[in-house]
Amino acid sequence: MTNANLERRGTDRLRSVLAPLGVAAAAGAVFAIVGVVDPNEPGHYPTCPFLMLTGLYCPGCGTMRTIHALAHLDPVAALGLNPLALAMVPFLLFWWGRWMINAWRGRPRRTTLAHPAYLWAFLALVLVYWVVRNLPFGAFLAP
Structure with missing residues (x-):
């Protein structure tokens, strides 16, 4: 390969990971802002519209408070605020890592995130989770 081809390949690779x-x-910016500006103090962030309208x-x-707890290295508090959001972190990191590696290798982007059965299972x-956290026996899931 010539130097021009190697240089173009490097530029294409860099562009693909942007x-x-x-x-x-x-x-990272969201994580830093929520880590610094405490969502537990009223007045910094808007109230959840669903919570405001329905109670x-x-x-x-509880997701922003979960992010705040994680930013302060308190996974136990994060688990108590929104266990589903905390459980999603490894999956999100995995999907982002897969996307980054595929972009670096120059592989074409997939148009599907996951098999439809997994997406339907996640929706279920x-x-x-939505229903149970609002029932008396699921109060431990409430933020």
């Missing part, structure tokens, strides 16, 4: 790196930068918790209620899990 999207995953941008997502990582945005996630019930949505599947995402979120719906069950």
Whole structure:
């Protein structure tokens, strides 16, 4: 390979990882902001619209406080605020890592995130979590 081809290949490789790196930068910025600006103090962030309108918790209620707890290296508190959000972190890191490696290797992007059966199962899990955390016996799931 000539130097021009190697240089072009390096530029193409760098360009292909810009999207995953941008997502990582945005996630890091959100993590840093929520880590610094405490969501436990009123007035910093808006109230969950679903909670405000119904008085019930949505599947995402407690996620910002979970991120804040993780930013302060307190996984036990994070688990108590939103266990589903905490359980999603390894999956999100896996999918992001797979995306980054495939982009680096120059493999084409997949148009599907996962097999549809997994996505339907995840949707069912979120719906069950949503209902159970609002029932008396599921109060331990409330933030």
